[in-house]
Amino acid sequence: MWVVPSLYALTAIALGILLPRVERRFWPELGSAVNAASATALYSAVASGTIALTAIVFSLTFVMVQFSATAYSPRLVMWLARDPVIAHALGVFTATFLYAVAALAWVDRGEASKVPLISAWMVIALLLASIGMFIALIQRIAMLQIQRMLTFVGDRGREVIAELYPRPYEAGTPDDRATVAVSRPAEVVTHRGRPRAVQAIDTTRLMALSRVVGGTIEVVVAVGDTVIESAPLLRVSDAKCPIDAAALSRAIERGTERTFEQDPKYAIRLLVDIAIRALSPAINDPTTAVQALDQIGDLLLRLGRRHLDEGVLRDEHGIVRVIVPLPTWDDFVRLAFDEIRTYGGGSVQVIRRLRALLCDLAAMVPDDRGATLRAWQVRLDRTVAQHFADPDEQAAACVEDRQGLGVTRRSVA
Numbered sequence: 221m222w223v224v225p226s227l228y229a230l231t232a233i234a235l236g237i238l239l240p241r242v243e244r245r246f247w248p249e250l251g252s253a254v255n256a257a258s259a260t261a262l263y264s265a266v267a268s269g270t271i272a273l274t275a276i277v278f279s280l281t282f283v284m285v286q287f288s289a290t291a292y293s294p295r296l297v298m299w300l301a302r303d304p305v306i307a308h309a310l311g312v313f314t315a316t317f318l319y320a321v322a323a324l325a326w327v328d329r330g331e332a333s334k335v336p337l338i339s340a341w342m343v344i345a346l347l348l349a350s351i352g353m354f355i356a357l358i359q360r361i362a363m364l365q366i367q368r369m370l371t372f373v374g375d376r377g378r379e380v381i382a383e384l385y386p387r388p389y390e391a392g393t394p395d396d397r398a399t400v401a402v403s404r405p406a407e408v409v410t411h412r413g414r415p416r417a418v419q420a421i422d423t424t425r426l427m428a429l430s431r432v433v434g435g436t437i438e439v440v441v442a443v444g445d446t447v448i449e450s451a452p453l454l455r456v457s458d459a460k461c462p463i464d465a466a467a468l469s470r471a472i473e474r475g476t477e478r479t480f481e482q483d484p485k486y487a488i489r490l491l492v493d494i495a496i497r498a499l500s501p502a503i504n505d506p507t508t509a510v511q512a513l514d515q516i517g518d519l520l521l522r523l524g525r526r527h528l529d530e531g532v533l534r535d536e537h538g539i540v541r542v543i544v545p546l547p548t549w550d551d552f553v554r555l556a557f558d559e560i561r562t563y564g565g566g567s568v569q570v571i572r573r574l575r576a577l578l579c580d581l582a583a584m585v586p587d588d589r590g591a592t593l594r595a596w597q598v599r600l601d602r603t604v605a606q607h608f609a610d611p612d613e614q615a616a617a618c619v620e621d622r623q624g625l626g627v628t629r630r631s632v633a
Contacts, residue, residue, distance in 0.1 A: 295478070373490045379480070412450075426544075484523065488552065510623065560574065568624075571600065
């Protein structure tokens with residue numbers, strides 16, 4: 221966050237010191253048509269106005285981010301706070317202020333009643349850049365609107381799904397995980413240090429290392445897990461030579477928090493977080509939960525139509541070299557629906573939207589995956605019976621409605 225503004229500041233200071241000297245040495249005849257008094261007033265106004273604008277804009281930005289942390293999810297707001305536009309905007313504002321101050325020192329230098337031309341245009345250019353960054357920053361703040369926020373998370377999920385699961389699903393494809401038997405591990409690689417979130421797994425590196433040791437590497441953590449001191453990361457079995465524990469450990473990328481990289485569950489997790497926060501008694505906003513289900517449904521549809529890798533990697537001879545735990549279709553469905561069903565079970569609007577979504581997905585994904593969705597329809601029926609004692613209310617909650625409370629639709633038998 222502070223590296224980019226610091227680079228802008230250092231560049232502005234360097235230009236403020238060097239550019240007027242270069243201009244005076246090589247182009248002494250160049251001068252602006254603006255007189256010294258007017259240039260002094262202009263530079264002072266730009267400097268004072270820019271620093272005041274910086275304080276106001278970023279105060280409002282951080283207040284909005286803090287407010288959104290309570291309205292949406294603190295994990296999501298961290299992504300917005302690290303938006304490059306915010307860092308570059310702060311850098312441009314800072315550079316404009318510093319360069320305008322530096323340019324003041326060369327106005328009427330040596331009582332020459334002269335204003336350096338290039339320096340004057342540089343101040344104007346930075347002022348225009350500041351205006352552009354201000355507009356871009358306002359657009360980023362507008363993204364805190366609920367529908368734009370949900371779309372932002374959905375887009376990140378769609379990107380990672382397209383990258384991780386490029387192959388379409390073929391019905392009846394056997395799951396290779398059930399056929400793999402792992403020998404008793406001879407070596408275990410553990411995590412050292414403070415708790416970290418698993419952000420990515422470098423399977424290419426693990427395949428190369430498994431060929432070196434001549435055995436099978438089983439990853440025992442999944443992307444999104446948090447590992448603590450001495451937690452096992454990998455198990456190596458049937459190794460023919462000593463393993464390089466440090467090299468194996470580096471194949472598991474860890475950081476302070478989860479990322480969207482290699483983790484389509486994270487996008488669904490954030491959408492579910494927004495939905496259940498909206499369903500809390502303190503907020504009581506089922507419409508937001510319905511809007512989150514729109515994005516969740518799209519992600520599940522894309523997952524349901526793609527081949528979900530089993531995480532069993534074989535070499536050219538068909539020997540299992542690397543085993544990575546990856547989420548199944550059932551895992552994605554449970555993550556998407558379980559908490560929303562639990563916390564929104566008393567909302568007719570949420571239940572009707574859930575029912576419509578389950579019916580729509582069951583009709584659009586392959587039949588063997590649709591069976592999981594039909595099982596969740598039965599579970600939803602039990603939730604309705606648990607929360608609604610009145611038969612009329614139960615009947616109202618059992619209607620399919622894509623808006624929750626909009627246009628009723630009934631399943632065609």
